[in-house]
Amino acid sequence: MEREKGLESSTFQAHDSxxxxxxxxxxxxxxxxxxxxxxxxxxxxxxxxxxxYMEYLSGLKREDIAARTELFKELLGEVLGCGATVVERLIVKDLYSRLGLGMPEIDDFLMAINRARNLYVRLNESKLEVLSSQKIMR
Structure with a gap:
């Protein structure tokens, strides 16, 4: 029983990481x-x-863009004005294509990015759970 608890705990940590x-x-x-x-x-x-220029305006470094999408969106709007919407849609289209997802019906850039992130994490988590259960059954 103690061994099973340890296994559950390490499995949880593995899922977390x-x-x-x-x-x-x-x-x-x-x-x-x-x-x-x-x-x-x-x-x-x-x-x-x-x-x-975006980095000059805000200190947003290129490697931090993905973690700070709200700021990126704001800066894109400041730099490109209404043209930012077109670039946002192209980014979403490219990302969803790379992930093998259909183009979202969501017009909001941040919502589309968050949806893609959640789908990516959940889909890969489900795949890992299936693989883990197959290993346990062996």
Missing amino acids: GAEQRNEEFDNMLLSSILRVSLGVFGQNTAEIVLS
């Missing part, structure tokens, strides 16, 4: 989508200028 790892993976994919869309829309030089 697994979720953290999946969030980190998602952040990397989101940042990659943001950079890819920026390059596609602006080209190399202008993308560098836009991202550097």
Whole structure:
């Protein structure tokens, strides 16, 4: 019985660190989508200028963009005005495509990103649970 409790505890910790790892993976994919869309829309030089200007305005470093999407959205609006909405949609489209998800019916950038994050973490968590149960049954 004590051994089972220890197993449950370590399984919980593994799930906890697994979720953290999946969030980190998602952040990397989101940042990659943001950079890819920026390059596609602006080209190399202008993308560098836009991202550097955002950092100048707020201190938002490129590697922190995925963790601070609210600030990124705000800065994108300041820099691009109404054109920010187009770039946001392209980022969401790229991200959802990379995740193998259909384009969301959500127009709000932040809600679409949060939905993608939740789906990514949950779907991968479900896959891990199936694999774990298969290992236990062996």
